[in-house]
Amino acid sequence: xxxxxxxxxxxxRALMDAALRQLSADRGFGSLSLREVxxxxxxxxxSFYRHFAELDELGLALVDEGGxxxxxxxxxxxxxxxxxGSAINTSVETFMEYLTDNANLFRLLLRERTGLSKQFRTAIxxxxxxxxxxxxxxxxxxxxxxxxxxxxxxxxxxxxxxxxFNQGAEALDATPKEKxxxxxxxxxxxxxxxxxxxxxxxxxxxxxxxxx
Amino acid sequence: xxxxxxxxxxxxRALMDAALRQLSADRGFGSLSLREVxxxxxxxxxSFYRHFAELDELGLALVDEGGxxxxxxxxxxxxxxxxxGSAINTSVETFMEYLTDNANLFRLLLRERTGLSKQFRTAIxxxxxxxxxxxxxxxxxxxxxxxxxxxxxxxxxxxxxxxxFNQGAEALDATPKEKxxxxxxxxxxxxxxxxxxxxxxxxxxxxxxxxx
DNA sequence: TGTACATCAGTGAACGCGCGTTCACTGATGTAC
DNA sequence: TGTACATCAGTGAACGCGCGTTCACTGATGTAC
Numbered sequence: 041x042x043x044x045x046x047x048x049x050x051x052x053r054a055l056m057d058a059a060l061r062q063l064s065a066d067r068g069f070g071s072l073s074l075r076e077v078x079x080x081x082x083x084x085x086x087s088f089y090r091h092f093a094e095l096d097e098l099g100l101a102l103v104d105e106g107g108x109x110x111x112x113x114x115x116x117x118x119x120x121x122x123x124x125g126s127a128i129n130t131s132v133e134t135f136m137e138y139l140t141d142n143a144n145l146f147r148l149l150l151r152e153r154t155g156l157s158k159q160f161r162t163a164i165x166x167x168x169x170x171x172x173x174x175x176x177x178x179x180x181x182x183x184x185x186x187x188x189x190x191x192x193x194x195x196x197x198x199x200x201x202x203x204x205f206n207q208g209a210e211a212l213d214a215t216p217k218e219k220x221x222x223x224x225x226x227x228x229x230x231x232x233x234x235x236x237x238x239x240x241x242x243x244x245x246x247x248x249x250x251x252x
Numbered sequence: 253x254x255x256x257x258x259x260x261x262x263x264x265r266a267l268m269d270a271a272l273r274q275l276s277a278d279r280g281f282g283s284l285s286l287r288e289v290x291x292x293x294x295x296x297x298x299s300f301y302r303h304f305a306e307l308d309e310l311g312l313a314l315v316d317e318g319g320x321x322x323x324x325x326x327x328x329x330x331x332x333x334x335x336x337g338s339a340i341n342t343s344v345e346t347f348m349e350y351l352t353d354n355a356n357l358f359r360l361l362l363r364e365r366t367g368l369s370k371q372f373r374t375a376i377x378x379x380x381x382x383x384x385x386x387x388x389x390x391x392x393x394x395x396x397x398x399x400x401x402x403x404x405x406x407x408x409x410x411x412x413x414x415x416x417f418n419q420g421a422e423a424l425d426a427t428p429k430e431k432x433x434x435x436x437x438x439x440x441x442x443x444x445x446x447x448x449x450x451x452x453x454x455x456x457x458x459x460x461x462x463x464x
Numbered sequence: 465t466g467t468a469c470a471t472c473a474g475t476g477a478a479c480g481c482g483c484g485t486t487c488a489c490t491g492a493t494g495t496a497c
Numbered sequence: 498t499g500t501a502c503a504t505c506a507g508t509g510a511a512c513g514c515g516c517g518t519t520c521a522c523t524g525a526t527g528t529a530c
Contacts, residue, residue, distance in 0.1 A: 042493075042494070043493070043494090044493055044504090044505075044506075047506075048505090048506065051506075051507085065370070066368055066370060067368065068282070068368050070280070070282065070283065073482075073483060073484085074483080074485090075483065075484080076483095083508090084507065084508050085483095085484080085485090086485080086486085086487090086507075086508065087506070087507045087508070089485085090506050090507070095484095150366070151366060154362065154363060154366070154421050156278055156279065156280050156283060157278070158277070158278060192440065195437055195440055195441065198437070199415060199441040199444065199445075202418045203411060203414055203415070206418065209366050225407055225410070228404065228407055228452075229407065229410075229445075231448065232408065232411065232444070232445050232448030232449050233441075233444050233448055234448065235447070235448040235452060236443065236445055236448030236449075236451070239448070240440075240444060240447060254526075254527070255525095255526070255527090256472075256473075256525085256526055256527070259473075259526095260472090260473065263473075285516065286518090287516065287517080288515095288516095295473090296474065296476070297516095297517080297518090298474075298476080298519085298520090299473070299474045299475070301518085302473050306517090
């Protein structure tokens with residue numbers, strides 16, 4: 041790549057990092073201003089337009105990065121589960137690790153998922169849907185392997201993701217001690233859903249058997 | 253009350269209604285301006301200060317109203333459950349009814365629960381905690397009555413409220429048809445959690461028995 | 465009931481501020497020959 | 498390799514805008530006697 045192109049990439053990166061740095065418990069993406077982000081990145085406000093047509097475009101680029109992080113997280117969790125077993129424990133531990141390492145990126149996903157801009161919500165929903173689909177596949181495969189099929193794996197996956205993301209949002213601003221408590225709670229919640237779904241599948245099977 | 257005090261109350265009400273009216277899928281409380289709310293309420297911007305010291309104070313008054321709605325909802329649900337049985341079905345139906353009737357009030361609660369202002373989050377969390385506590389009591393009583401105790405009723409209540417509020421947020425901008433689907437999904441999710449918690453309690457009992 | 469004074473919800477002009485966006489520019493980097 | 502021209506990331510001045518907040522005011526309502 042030419043030196044010019046490399047420099048351009050570096051500045052683009054600086055803008056995205058500047059925006060991420062300014063996200064926190066009290067600053068949503070919607071409260072950032074173009075001038076502020078440019079200032080933080082060390083460039084003139086007008087230079088911003090060499091990289092993005094508007095602030096939201098930068099936001100969507102960050103959402104993309106969040107999606108990448110989610111997919112990486114899933115791959116990592118699978119690898120670890122294959123080694124350790126203990127799917128729920130391992131998944132929660134992996135999730136929390138990623139959450140901590142990419143706090144502001146997840147903050148963006150978790151916050152803007154129900155945020156102001158339709159465009160943001162749609163983009164994030166797509167990433168989450170992908171995540172849910174993958175999880176549903178895993179749950180299904182896992183259940184069949186163990187001879188404990190699940191009723192409605194997709195719904196189970198949705199419920200689990202809802203619970204995970206919600207505790208995630210709380211964990212973002214929690215102390216390490218609080219995080220441990222949240223992890224324990226989350227694991228129990230997930231186990232409840234999983235066991236409930238197994239019982240419901242068993243019940244449905246029994247009813248089916250009676251009919252035949 | 254004096255005519256003057258009555259007029260003042262009416263204006264205050266008009267300000268709160270104006271703010272509520274401007275909340276929607278694309279407008280969070282944080283994006284409202286004092287001037288806009290005053291304009292919509294039909295008074296001069298400066299008159300706003302006769303009623304609230306700042307915009308957030310109005311927002312917190314709305315959160316209070318949301319809390320009242322939540323408590324009313326709970327009372328209503330209990331009454332109906334006493335009549336119909338079918339706790340989950342009835343609760344979900346009642347919740348969705350309230351959600352629809354007070355769409356923008358719930359929008360405020362659901363959105364600002366994870367929103368920008370610490371003050372808002374704290375106030376809303378307090379309302380939700382109260383809600384969770386009541387639900388946990390109900391679950392506990394209900395479980396004992398039926399001879400099916402629950403493991404950790406408080407945690408079950410938290411998981412349920414998380415699921416309910418999340419589907420609620422989605423239902424806010426859903427068509428009636430989509431709402432029916434969301435209701436069905438939510439009921440199934442709640443059933444999974446409940447059954448799972450019952451199974452876990454039974455399992456714990458068995459282990460306890462073995463030890464003795 | 466009538467009068468004189470106090471209260472106070474609502475007003476309009478004015479302020480300074482940070483914002484997003486435009487524009488014509490500069491000067492280093494890239495390219496064609 | 499050297500030269501002449503093209504590209505384009507970054508700039509600084511300038512714009513109009515809506516914002517929150519202050520201030521001194523008005524005039525209807527309330528109160529004391």
